[in-house]
Amino acid sequence: MTARTISSVLREVRTTLLKAGLSEADSRLEGELLLRNVLGWDAVRLYTSFRDEISEDALSRLRDPIVRRAVREPLAYIIGHCDFFNRKFQIDKRALIPRPETELLVERAIAMSNQHKGESLRIADIGTGSGILAITLALELPQAEIVAVDTSVEALELAKSNGILHGVSDRINWIIGFLTKPLTEQYNIIVANLPYVLSDNLANLEPEIGFEPLDALDGGPCGMRYIEPIIRDLPERLMPDGVALLEIDPPVAAPAKRVAMATFPGGKTTILTDFGGHERCLEIVNNQGQN
Helix, strand or coil: CCCCEHHHHHHHHHHHHHHCCCCHHHHHHHHHHHHHHHHCCCHHHHHCCCCCECCHHHHHHHHHHHHHHHCCCCHHHHHCEEEECCEEEECCCCCCCCCHHHHHHHHHHHHHHHHHCCCCEEEEEECCCCCHHHHHHHHHCCCEEEEEEECCHHHHHHHHHHHHHCCCHHHEEEEECCCCCCCCCCEEEEEECCCCECHHHHHHCCHHHHHCCHHHCECCCCCCCCHHHHHHHHHHHEEEEEEEEEECCHHHHHHHHHHHHHHCCCCEEEEEECCCCCEEEEEEECCCCCC
C-alpha cells in the first residue's frame, strides 16, 4: 500500500470540498483547518510536515469532519470553536455562529465607554447567544457591570461555558428572558444582535445557514420582529446619554432608523457600516436630560 502524506491528503480534501461547492480558497483553508483540528497541530507544524506520512488513525478521525463539511455544515460547528475579537470561543448548534461584522458593536461600545472613564459602567447584552459580546466587553472593560439576556436556556449554558473559559463568568449576570423585559434598571450601553434576516430571504442564503438555529436568524417578514420592540423599550432602559448599539442588515436599516428617530426625537440616531461597506449597526444616543 502506498503511504499517504499530509500533502496528498490535503489535496484529496480540497477536491472533495470543491465538489461540494466551496471556493478554491475556502477549500484549501478549511481543509487545512479540519486536518489541524484532527491532529491537534498549529499552522507551522502542518506546513513543515507536508511530506510526512499520516497515520490510519488520523485518517479515520478525519473522515467524519470531511463528510459533515461536504454537506455544508458550518466549519465552526465541526471544529467546535470560532474566533471573535482575537479570542477563541466555543460554539455549537445551541447558538448562532459569531460573524466578524459583529465586532463593530464591540468597537463602538469601547469607544462610547470612554465617556465614563473612572466611573462605573453598566452594560446589557440582549440576545447574547454564545455570549461573545458580553464576554468580550467584560474583558475589554474590566470596570463594567454586565448583564446578558437570552430566551434560550441552551444558548445561555453555552454562553456561561465561554464565560468560564475566559475567566469572566462571575462578572456577568446571565438572565433568561425576552429582550429587555427581565431588566429592572438602566444602562449606559445596551448591545443587541437580534434576528434581523427577512423571512423570505432565508432561502436565498448559503446552505450553511440551514444548520444554524432558525429562531436566531428569522426577523419576520420585514426583519423588524425584534428590532422594533427593543427600540420602543429602550427609553425605559437607557440612562440619560446612554447608547444602544443594534446589529442590523441593510434591508432593515431605513425602517429601524425611522422607529428610533420617532422613539428618541431628541436623540442622535446613526447608521454605521461594517468593513464591507454594508449598513450594519444602528447607534442610538439618548440625549434625554441634555439642555
